[in-house]
Every structure is written in structure tokens, then in C-alpha cells.
Amino acid sequence: MSRYLLKLSGEALSSQGKYDDAVILGIAKQVKELVGKGDQIGIVIGGGNYWRGRSNANDDVRRIKADQIGMLATVMNCIYVSEMFRSIGLPSKILTPFACSTFTELFSADLAISGMENGEVIFFAGGTGHPYFSTDTGVVLRAIEVGAEQIYMAKAIDGVYDSDPKIHPEAKKYDSITFDEIISGNLQVIDLTAAILARDNHMKMSVFDLTEENSILKAMSGDFNGTRIY
16 A cells, blocks of 8 residues: 655646646546555645746735735635546545635644545645745645655656756756756756755655656556656
8 A cells, every 4th residue: 555645737637728627537537546456645736727826926916925826726726626536436635724614624644644544535735834835845745744655746748857848859858866966957847945855855756747648547657757756
């Protein structure tokens, strides 16, 4: 039995300004197969399909408030995606670091672990609950707190490159790379705070392309073309 955290981008779940149900159901079916085999799964979803923090704010909006809007965007995403999971018979629970009335439950590591042990998919929404920290940092923090073995980062790119392959066709892709190399090279696959936190707590990470068929199942079985970070 293994415990993993899966990080999804909000943009990957949407198309033409609305949720892409086919993509979300595809993710749900893969996660259901993993849970059926006994794996324990937690999920963090970004909020970029609604809001990207300061990049969407003007000078009149403080960074703290812009980040709070982003945290709420992740809650909305988790509510929608968890309901899609429920529709195919996959029980789930949404935990947040701040009260959201009856929409979610307050995060505690014990509650998250017991839920995963009982076959629930646990959605960690609301980031860390504090401004200035990204959902990258949030997923690393939650993975450490619940004792996950590894984090799987599902992106719109098939791994870590030494430069942006969209701009530089000659960019080199890494099959594996250390957090120290990511930090020293200032590679943008995850933010530096998340990289340092993962490195210091020996949290492994795999980056893969969500759009490939059965990409989550392949990544978690070790059969993938992404990048391993250690």
C-alpha cells in the first residue's frame, strides 16, 4: 500500500473558459483504479483557470488579497472535481486550512490520513492558508505532513528542461535531476520555496505530461517519460 500526492493545474482541467468534464473524468477513472488497488491518494489543484495571483491584480490590489483570491479559486476547483469523482463512485473529502462553512472540513494530518486509509481521495484545497506561498509549496507541505512517499506533478509539459522548449527547440530534457540542480539553475518547473522544502525533507517528485493517455497510471507505475526529481 502506497500513499501519493497528485498535483494538478487548474488550467489543465478547463477548456474555453469552463471545466473540461472529459479530462476530469479521465483523471477520476485513473485515480479510482489506483484506489481500487489499495493506493492512498491526496490531490492538490491550482487555481490558475480562475486567477493567477498578482498577475491578475492591478496596483490597487495588495499581494495578500490577490493571493487570498487564488486560495479561494483552488477551493472552487476542488469542490467541482471532487463532485465529479463522487459521480463515478469515488468517495472524497475536501480539507482547507481555513473555515469554509460546511463546504469543506478544517485540515488536520490525522483526518487526512484516516480518510485515505479508509479509501477516500483527500483534496487539499486553499494552499497553505497564507499569502506568498504557491500551491507547489502547499503540495510539498501536505505531502510531508501526511507521510506521502512521493509527489506527482501533472503538467502541460512532459518533464523538466534546462530552458523553455517552446522558446528554445534545442532545450535539453532531464530524465532525472536533483533539487539542488533545480535551485542552483533557477529552473522554473516548481517554485524555489517548494524545491527547498522538498529537498530538506527528502520528498521525491515526478513531473509528467497530464495529456498523455493514462498518464497518471503510468507515472505511478514507473512507466512514464517524465522527469524524476530527488
